[in-house]
Each structure stands twice: as structure tokens, then as C-alpha cells.
Amino acid sequence: MDEIYHSLKNRIASALKQENINKSRKLALNSIRTKYLALIDQIPIKEINTRFRKIKQAAIQNLSQLIELATARLRENGCSVYYVTTPQDVFKILDTLINESLVVKCKTNTSKEIKLKGYLKARNIEVVETDLGDRIVQLSQTRPSHPLIPSLHVPKAQVARLFKIDKDPSQLTIEDIVEVAREGIRKLVLKANIGLSGANAIAAEDGLICLEENEGNQRLTTSLPRKHIVLAGIDKIVPTAEDALLIMKAAALGLAQRSGVYLSFISGPSKTADIDFQLTYGMHGPRELHVILIDNGRQQLIKNGYGELLYCANCGACVNCCPIYEQIGDAFGGDAFIGGRGLLYLSQTKDSKTAFQSGLNFCTGCQACTTVCPGSIQTYDLMLTVRSQAVKQNLILPIHQKIAESILQNQNPFQEPPSTRCKWLPKNLNSHSAKTDTLLFLGCMASYRVQSQVISTIQVLDSLDIPFTYLGTAEPCCGSVLRNIGLEAQFKKTQNYCQEKFLGFSEIITICPGCYSTFKTAYPDFLQDHNITVRHLIEVLPNYSNKFKQTNTKVTYHDPCHLGRHFNLYDPPRILFKKLNFQFQEMDYSKENARCCGAGAGVLSAFPNLANSIAKTRIGDALSTGAETLLTSCPFCAYSLSQIAKDIQVCSLQEFIAQCCLK
Template sequence: MIKEEIRKALSNANLGGALTRFSEAYAVSRRKAYEGLDFEEIREKIASAKAYVAEHLDKVVQTFIKSAQANGAKVFYTKSPDEVRNYIIELAKKNNVKSIVKSKSMATEEIHLNKYLRQEGIEVDETDLGEWIIQLAGQRPSHMVLPAIHLTRYDVSDVFTKKVEPVEPDIAQMVKFARKHLRRKFLAADMGITGANIAIAETGTIVIFTNEGNGRLTMTLPKIHVAVVGVEKLVAKMEDIFPIIKALPRSATAQLITSYISFVSRPYTHIDGSQKEFHIILFDNNRSAIAKDPIFKQTLQCIRCASCLNVCPVFRLIGGHVFGKVYTGGIGTILTAWTEGLRASKDIQGLCIQCGNCVKVCPGKINIPELILEIRKRLAKEEGLSFKTKAIYSVVNNRKLFHSILRAASKLQKPFESKGLIRHLPFFLSELTQERSLPAIADVPFRDRFKKMKQPESKIKAVFFAGCLIDFAYPEVGEALVKLLNAAGIEVLFPDEQTCCGAPARYSGVMDVAANNSKQNVEALLSVDADYVVSACPTCTVALKKQFIKDIKEQNYNEKLISSAQRLAEKVFDASELVNKLIKGGRIKFKELPEITFTYHDPCHLIRSLNISQEPRESLISAGLKLVEMFESDTCCGMGGSYSLKFPEISGTILRRKLENIKKTETKLVCTDCPGCVMQIRGGIDKEGLQIEVKHSLVVLAERIK
């Protein structure tokens, strides 16, 4: 089912075009919108204010209720979506409500309110232009802020023509058309329903952001105003709203401020002079359970800006109708798991490629990829593993067996291998080589080559953690690192007992295997005394520095092993960082060779998890190369480890965009510092028959040392 939805989305040129154009424009506009502001300071304040509410949710809820009631609002607090719907339906019946207008509200989407109102014979119309369009189209929002972003003006014209009356696909005409028809709805409505962007406990005030003015008309024209507010919108004090006011429009649509910000504390007086009814429905729907979960409670720091969707390389290809349910994208996956149940997120959680692009732009400082990994863990624990998955990871869990199979595969691949690449695979495996060639497994792995390398003895020593790809597919990267460190007077050690860093198991939620890999590696790497532990794969570096400790703690290994993992982490360097440090210190020098141009691709884990981006560029420039930056150099290449095997259609589409950006630089050399990225980009370039080299930066540097 999910595969078919993906194929349909990828074949929809209008969808991909609309989302990509918006994503490109958003990146530029967002940078401008935040100029002169300290984004880190703003989001630290937002995260702190929202985290306080999560820690004191019951107290903040009661404070809000007391304050709002003192203002004259009628407040109904419930944990049940059914009770929210019933309250509104009973209120409508009591007041003989025949028609309702609604301002944009994800909370009412979450409880499918419109459907239940229509079943009771009550007319309900969305008044946000995008929401009205998709209501007429019979669809759900594809984006939390821009619900109709997946539709072109021709699509919209067609919807209006079929559902209302003919109108030309001219944007100005269609806006005028919508204004005319919606105005009638406002004037006839008996009740107005809104959501809220913020609810201030201290004052009992709700705050609503809109760009079209429809929110204010919804609140003021009908005699009854109902605000449906999830408890995650609460802040404790008035001062807590100011960083949100700064961040929400800038992060959502890259505006400096929205057109209308409305503060509502008490009932308005109706235009006929009568007193309006003002009802606030404060609802939970499992949010209090999120607040009590030590891992997921950060979810309540979300301000619903959807900036995570705007920068997601997967979302901009397939949109929210595939990547999400009521809530879309990465954050939508997490919200779905809690509001609809863990199993409801089963298919969509796998769509996250774990590039981390969302983390750097989230004004709530939510680590979305980490929370999606936690969903995978819990799904694996709740549903168990398939026989196939168990078989695969039982092999990975056994280092000797795993390595023996890789060695055997290097012989068995011969009928398909040519010049170090596998360009075609037979039968059901053919899809794996559709978008890219695959690297052949090396005849002689790095671990065997290392034993034949002559090194100078030195008091300064470094342990090299190779990882699977360098050890068995790209041993030349390992050899390059040894040469570079030797040139700096560092002796390299390589404990044979090291194994997979655990990333494949970790990213699949198979935590017992990941933890066993972590344990084996901690013991192996600390079996020799060294000043540094070096990795030339950022995914492995992240595992060494951060994940091993976490895995071992979660699987309740003993304190001695946890302490060892922490001691190991303190010694870990990514090779790109250490080599740059040695070059700057004058310990690695280069020949004077003709200058060649190159472009650079930033591996996701390197730039976002390790915050390393300039160091490898500086090293290559120091070696006599000239950099030509590519567009979106820091955007994922589509590899994502096993993601490229699970979703080759998405991975391949992301790769094609990366190749187009490389071609536009007109360089003949692409450098990167991740063997996985080398595999993905080199495989794509070979498949297209391009005369462009793709090399790990260490290989290029080693070729030029004195």
C-alpha cells in the first residue's frame, strides 16, 4: 500500500514541482527573515517555556481554566475527542445552530469534527482559503500550515468550477471569487470555531495567528465562538509568548510577522449589541501521557510551524498525503503515534531518512529523528521482528560469521562485478541497481591490507575504527587515513575484534543487536592503549561518541561497561576533524601540484550531528584544490543506509537531484567524507555514465602528501 502511494506521488510532477519550488524559496526567505536575530537564543526560550508546561501540565491547565473563567469564558476540559465533539454538537443543538464557519484548526482536524457535524445536519465551512479548497476537493491537508500546497492554480480552478461555479485559473480572480463566496458564509453563520496558536495560563488568553483575516471574522460575526485548543498550546506566562511570536511566522512561512495576531480573553459584544458566548474546549487526547514520557515529552515543545516539513527532502517529493495522516511529515509521525496509536505510525515512520535537516530549523528544539527511532524501537518491541529481519540481524550479531559471509560474497559477486562496481543484479534484486551502481566487495578487506602496511613506531597512537563499508568495500579510504596519520607522526592501531557500529540495527529499532555491537566495539577499541579513536565514517563517529553509551545504558549493561563507553567517547574524532587539526598544526604537508577544482557534498551526520562542515573544505584547499560550492551541498544524497534498499524510488529521486546540482558546478571531482555518500553518489554517476570522479576526501589528501 505505502509503496503504491509513493509511486503515485513521485509520478505527480505537479506535486513534486510545487513542493520543491516552495522548499527552495523557503530556505532563502527563512535566512533573510532571521537576519539580525539569534535563532538559538529564541528557540532555547521556546523550548524552556514549553518544557516547563510539560513538567507542570496539570497545574498549568488548572491555572488557565481559572483565569479564563474569571474572564467570562466557559471552559470545558476533557481528555476525550468524543467529548469534544459531543460538547460542540450539543451546544449547536441547544442554540439551534444551522451553519458554522471555521478558522484553520489542526485540533479539529485531529478529531475529524467536520464529519460529525455534517452527520448531525449542520453545515460547516472552512474559511481559511487553503482549507476551503481542500474541503471542496474532499481531501485532507497535505501540510500543517499550507494545506493546499500540493494543488496548482489549475487544480484549484477545477475544484471551484466543479463544486461552486466556473472560474478561470487566475490567482487574483480566484481570490476575489473565494472572498465573495466566503463572505456569505460569515454573514449567515450561527457559530464560529477556531483553534489557537498559544494559550496563556496566567491571563486565560488565547492567541491566534492568521494571514487572511478569516480568523477574526469567525470570532466576531457569529453569536457563539468556540475555541478548540490542545493543551500543548499552553504557556505559563504572558512573557513566554514573545519568542513564539518571533519564531512562528518566520519558521512557518518565512514572514517577519503574520498579518493578524488576535488576543482573546473574554466574550466579544455582538454587532447587534448582545453578549456573545465564548467557549474554550481545552483537550488532551493523550498529550498528558506524552508529558509523562521522559523521551517523548519534548514533542510538546512543537509550535506547529511545520518548518520541519519545509526542509525535509522526503516530504518535498511525496507530500503529506503519503508522509503523514492528519499531522504530516516527521513531527506528524510522532503525533500520529500518540493521538492515533503506535501502530498508526507503522508505515509512515519508515519514510524518515534520518538526515537531521529538521533538527537545525525546529524552533522548539525537538530532535525529530531521534523520536522516530524511538517509535521504531517500540514498534519492534510491541510487534516483534519478522523471520527475515531476525535472520539478518542474527548474522550481524555474530562478527565472525558476518565477516565470513562478506568474504564469501566477494568471490560470489564476480559474474556481476566490473571495475569495482556492480551495475546490474538479477530478478527481484534488479531494483537495487536501477538508480545507481553498487560497490563491489573488496577482494582484500582493509583489515587484511592493514597487516601489510609498514608504519613508523610512535608514542602517539590512534585506533582506527573502520566500519563495514571502509573495511569491506572501500579499503583505500582506510589506507589513506593511515598514510595521513603516519605523515603526522601518529602510529595507527587496528583491533581485529571491531565489528559493525550497530547503525543498521539501531535505525531499524533492533536494539539488542545494536547494543551487542556497541559492547563488542567498546571492548575491542579499548583493548589497546591509544591517544585517539578515529573514524572516517560520520555515522560510525556518531555511534562511537554518542550512541554506544545510550545503547549500553538502555540494555542495562553493567556500570563498568557504561564507564568504558564514556571513556571511549572522550577519545573519538572524526577523521575530517583530526586531519584538519594536524594540517593546521603543520604536521601534514602537501606537494605543490597543479590546482584542480572540486565540489563538496556534506554528509548529513557530519554537518548536523557532529557540526563539521568547514574543516574538510579547508583541508582540501590546503592541499591545493579549488572549491566550487554546489547548490544544496548540505542536502541529503538519498543514501540513508538501508533506506536506499527499503525505498529505492525515493532514494533514487533524491540522488538525481544531487547529481543535477553536481553537474551544474562543471567540476570533475566530488569530495565527501562519508563512505555511504561515496557509494550513493559514485553509483549514480556511474549509472548516468558521467565523467566525474567521486572520492572520500582522505583519499584525495593522501594522494597529495609530501
């Protein structure tokens, strides 16, 4: 295990050192995000995504019937249709269909999944990628670094060399490169008799292959060669053409577009009946259209409870906002698919160990991907399940094992005795032992690492005359860390211990979003049975705004992922800021689009350089507002961000109130 851990750390370190590639990727992602934020006010994105999920959910539930219907309608339209279960089955069919030494191909993620490139190479068949990005990747002999912008990692000067453009780089424009690439690719397309494509969707009722693109290369590849072969996963099948159109609409949003430039609907081989009204196939378009519907574990994926992964539109929206991908690119993900979804898919189509070795524990659980995903794929919920499966195979990082042992032995992740949890509290604040129904749950991070948050919380609640008590050295760990790294059985032990401590209380106030999220999502039945309400401090403070002094300090605010995207608690802090007359400066990426701090789900402890790199980007967002102070409502976020911040003060909201707003 030490060897795997060392390899993962090297994987991150190597990716972080690629400064030019990282710079290009971040510029591209920021551009996409900016355009996406502008579209939010113009397009009903949430409504589109809701409809998308319903369509995909219904299609996956009725997949067997849709496969039969699509097969029948496509054959009625003159297509040859094949249903296959493995990549080897695909290759057997291609053995009979490809009898030429040149094939042109347009974007199809399924080809990467089945490793088509290796098969064609073994047969000495030249395959020419017609998508410009894929062609650049092909010529550079690298791997795609983004689902829709595969050559994101290849700089302009290198692209020019790949296309053998002999011109002074300082005088060379991107238009020059595109022109050369266009002419070269077109010549090869005109020469080829076989074109390979994927499908954005297949409309079963009408037997339609639906494609979306920007460059026009798909139309060339599917129209000019005499034979068109479609490689499509069975999950691409939806009931109607209207459904397919919405699928493509949602996919375009991944690149912050209203729609792709070209939408193509192909129902069969080209045909004409202009001579004696005799139907003849193969006029300007292909004479043959072969559709290969590929299972490759998808039906089993559905049976195993992972069918939600097939709601993916391959739009790239998830990685566009992923804090891990932003920092290390395709070092986060599997061979065929990048990012968290790629790792989940890898864990089910291959095994947990391969996913673990590819970065299963890189994910911070921020849920930014789910927020923008057209299918609202619950990536992190699935991630927890897969991590749990991995742990059962003894796949756990050494540092996480040590943390788990400390929690079970000491009720904190820091290898410190429970007796030290609150001993440091000033005597004037250590007197909340009176009987009350309200429990202030402090959490491990605040109690052991950012103790100023505990002190300020007590000061603020005392100033408001809110009666409460806390458990002191008897306070247990909430178990959030155990749950996040996949230790289900161990988490149950801490859960039971916490529940014993909570008996007799009607309200729990937390200052840690991790504790809050754990109680709300893992303890719901217990809380309901015992009529216990859980609130985060940020839900309490706005109700007492009239008891605080106003201040005109210029501040900005970081939305903790476990309060924001997990529970939509965006308004309470902003209501408080307005009532207290703060000069509040919103960051460009805020609320549901806020960047993560990088500390979650054991990433800070296991991969501090990755967490720090994420935090540095977030500090950059804060500095761009011109604020004097960066506020947040999470001990982990405050700790992580304060380690990086140099030109801006970072503190919790309650600390700021204790310093500036108490009367």
C-alpha cells in the same frame, strides 16, 4: 510482514509518480528555504528558538497548574471553559453548542486530530473552511499536504474549476481566483452564526486566546458570528502574553516570515457599556465565547516520556526541510500530523503498528527537522525509541531482519563472511600490525562496498607518518544499523564485542560518520573509563595541511548528517580546502542546512527508490555550483550519491587527497 512491506513500497512508488504535485511541492519548499536562509542573518533565530523551548518546557512541566489558571482567568473574562479528555467529550459539548446547520471554521490542527469533519457531517452540519488553502482542500475532497500550506498539491487550473471560474486558463491569474474565493467565503461567513477556531497559544495569566494568520479569515471567523468556539489542545497554554507572543514569532519563521500579518488577542466575548454604563455582551463581535481545552492523551504522553512532542508550534519548519517529505509529501506521516513528528504522535496516541504502517522506517535520521524546529524537538532520538518499541512487537521490515541476522553472524550487514573484510587490500598496504595506541576503524561500508576509501585512507595516513593499526578480518560492525532500526538487544551484543576489541587503544580514527556517531553517543562511559578518544578522519587531516600539495580543482562539499547536524563538524573540511587552495564552491544548502543524501537509517536498503530520489536532488544542488568534483567524508554518502551522479565526479575527501595532493 511481507504484506506491510509491499504496501510501504507501493506507498512510496505511488507518491514518486505524482510528478506535477511533486514539482509544485519542491518549488514551494525551495522558495521557503531560500527566504529562511535570508532571515538567518537578519533575525536571532537560534536565540528565539532557545527561548521558545524554555517556555514550552516550563509550561509542559507545570501544565496542571496552568490549566487551572487559564480556566479561571478565561471565566473571569466572560468565557465558558470546558476541559475534556477525549474527542467524544468534545462532541458531547458541541451537541449542545451547535444548533445551526452552518458553521464557519478557520485553521485548527486540533480539529483534524479529533476528526471534527466526520462528526459535523454525521449531524448534517455544513462546515465552511475560511482559510483559502483549507477551503481548496475541502472542495477538492483531498487531505491537507502541509501544516500551513494545505493545498500545496492542488494546481491553479484545478483550483479555478473548484471555484467554478469560467475563464480561459491562459488568461486566468491567481488574483482572479483569490477574488472569487474571497467573495464566496465572505458571503458564507456573514450568513453563519457560529465560528470555530483553534489557538496558536493561550496566555494563562491574562486569559488570552492568541491567534496568528496572514489572510484575515481568522478575524472574520472569530468576530462576525454570534458564537465563537475555540478548540485547543492543553499544550497550547503558556504562562504569559509575552510568552504567547514569542510562540507566534517562532511559528511565523516556519513560513520564513518575521511575523504573521495579523496577530489577534481575544480575552472574551465582545462587550459594551456605553448605555447607562451597563455591561452588555455581543456588540460587533460574538456574544458567546466557548473555550474547549482538549487533553486527548496529552497528559499520558507527558507521563510516558514523550512530552517533548508537545513543544511543537505547528509551524511546518520540520517538513519544509525534511528530505522524505520533499520527495513524497504527505505519504510520510499520520492522519492528523505530517512527517516524523506526526508518526511519533501517532505511535503514542494510537499504537506502534499504525505508525509502522505509515512510514516509521522512512526517516533517514538526518536531524534537519531538529535543527530548524523552534522547540528543538529531538525527533530522531524519539524515533529510535519508538522503533525499538515496534521491534518488540515483531514490527521489523524483512530486509532489516536479514541485515540484522548478517551483522550478528558475520559482523557486517552484507551477508558476506568476515574473512573477506580486508583480503582485497594490496600487500603493500596490509602491513599495519605493529603495536600502536591508534586504531583505524574502517567500518563495514568502506570495507565491503567503497574499498577505494580504505586504500586512500591508508595511503594518506602513511604519507603523514601517522602510526596506526587496524583489526582486519577481526574488525566488528559498530552496530549503527541495528541501533537505527530499533534492535536494542542486538545492538548491545555488538557494542560489547566492539568494546572488547578497543581495549588497549587510546585513540580511534573512523572514516564512517555512522561509526563515529555510534561510538560517541552509545559508548561514552566506556570511552571515558578507558581514556579513549574517538576522532573522524576529517578532524585529523587539517592538522597536516602543510604536508599536502595544493590544487586549484573546482570542488564542492556535501556535509554528512552524522558529522554535521549531529556533531557540528562543519569547519574542518573547509579549513583544509582553504589551506590547500581548492576552488571551493559552497552549495546553497550546506552546513546545518545541507540536504541529506538519503542513505541513512536503513532507508537505502529498504527503500532504494526513495533514497535515490533524495540523492538525485542533492546531486542537483552540487551541479548548480559548477564544480567538477563533489567531495564528502562519508562512505554511505559517497556510495549513495555516486549511484546517481552522471555529470559530476563523487569521491571521498581522502580519495581526492590521495589522487591530487600527496607529495
